[in-house]
Amino acid sequence: MDAAVARLITGRLLSRPWPCYTPPMTWHFDLISPVYDRLLPAPDPQLWMELLRLPAGRLLDAGGGTGRVAWELRRLCRQVVVADFSHRMLLQARDKEGLQPVQADVARLPFPDHRFDRALVADALHHFPDQRGAMAELLRVLAPGGRLVIEEPDLTRLPVKAVALAEKAVLMRSHFLSAEGICTLAQSCGGRASIGRRGKFLVWIIVDKPGGGESAA
Ligand SMILES: C[S@@+](CC[C@H](N)C(=O)[O-])C[C@H]1O[C@@H](n2cnc3c(N)ncnc32)[C@H](O)[C@@H]1O
Numbered sequence: 001m002d003a004a005v006a007r008l009i010t011g012r013l014l015s016r017p018w019p020c021y022t023p024p025m026t027w028h029f030d031l032i033s034p035v036y037d038r039l040l041p042a043p044d045p046q047l048w049m050e051l052l053r054l055p056a057g058r059l060l061d062a063g064g065g066t067g068r069v070a071w072e073l074r075r076l077c078r079q080v081v082v083a084d085f086s087h088r089m090l091l092q093a094r095d096k097e098g099l100q101p102v103q104a105d106v107a108r109l110p111f112p113d114h115r116f117d118r119a120l121v122a123d124a125l126h127h128f129p130d131q132r133g134a135m136a137e138l139l140r141v142l143a144p145g146g147r148l149v150i151e152e153p154d155l156t157r158l159p160v161k162a163v164a165l166a167e168k169a170v171l172m173r174s175h176f177l178s179a180e181g182i183c184t185l186a187q188s189c190g191g192r193a194s195i196g197r198r199g200k201f202l203v204w205i206i207v208d209k210p211g212g213g214e215s216a217a
Contacts (some may be wrong), residue, residue, distance in 0.1 A: 026086040029065065033088040036066050040123075045072040048120065051149045051196050051204055057117040062106045062138060063124025067093030070120075074098035077118070083109060107133030114143040122151045126164075126176045135189045138207075145212025149196065150182060154203040179203045 032039065048054070048069065054076040061070035064082035066089050074080050074097075082093045083104045090101040104110050106121075107130040119138050128134045138148050153160040155176045167174045177185065179195050182205045186193035191207040198204075 026088075029084075029086040030088040033066065033086065033092055036089065036092065037068055040068060043069045043072050043122070047197070047204075048073055048149070049076060051206060052118050052120060053147060054118065058115060060111075060116040060119040060138075060141065062109075062119055062121050062134070063127065064093065064120075064122070065089040065124070067096045067099045067101070069122045070099055071096045081111075081116075107137055109137045109141050111141045113140055114146075115141045117143050117146050119146070119148040120151070121148070123153065125150055125152055125182065126174045129173065131175065131177065132185060132189070135185050135191075139186075139189050139191050139209055142209045143212060144209055146209045148186075148191065148207040148209070150186075150205040150207065151202055152176070152179070152182065152205070154179065154198065154201055157201050160201050179205055 029036070052059075052073070054073060056077055058079045059070065059073060059077040059081070061067065061080065061082045063084055064070050065084050065086065067082045070080050070082050070093070079100065080098060081100045081102055082090065083102045083106060084090050084093070085103060085105050087103055090103055093099050093101040102110065106128055119142055121138070125131060125134070142148060153163065153176065155161060155164065155178060164174060164176055179198075183193035183195065186205070186207040191209060193205060193207045196204040196206040
């Protein structure tokens, strides 16, 4: 199929909600939690370390699931909290030494203002039902001068569009934003955002919270 036609079809299908029954939000992740870490590639700790400017004090992995990414960074931070609303994903995180799992909706985080020096969201923003609420909360709990790094599939790549369609087909309520769209959202919530890195299928967005001097590490 011609690439332009494929882009048009996937673009139209992805921009509309599919009118059918949708299962509870945590259903898919509860189901795959026991095998989740074996399905996903291991994260690159060096890349996260550079983008997040680690070592630092407190790190929040929001929508952190099994703690797959957080675990790789545990030695670079004083405290590592994994927040997720899937209890079963968090049971996997609980088994990983050095992680503190907290069951919570990212759009209503149970933490005081300025609690964390760093935060990350890996492959999860498109799953958040309230992305603006989540972004506002992440910036609220971040200390002035702190940094948030968001890793998302790069929807400009055709294979990623196919994955996004597959997620719709299994009734996930994913909503993908472009890297520029994520920057705009972060900026509208008071962050300073830029595209930190583009990989083959992933993109990393850096969001700095103004204030606090050079770094809140
Ligand atoms: C694809 S998994 C990514 C997990 C982990 N970040 C990783 O990269 O391995 C997406 C995670 O986001 C979580 N999630 C989705 N919406 C959420 C919300 N509103 N609040 C908290 N967690 C949420 C899901 O439960 C799931 O564990």
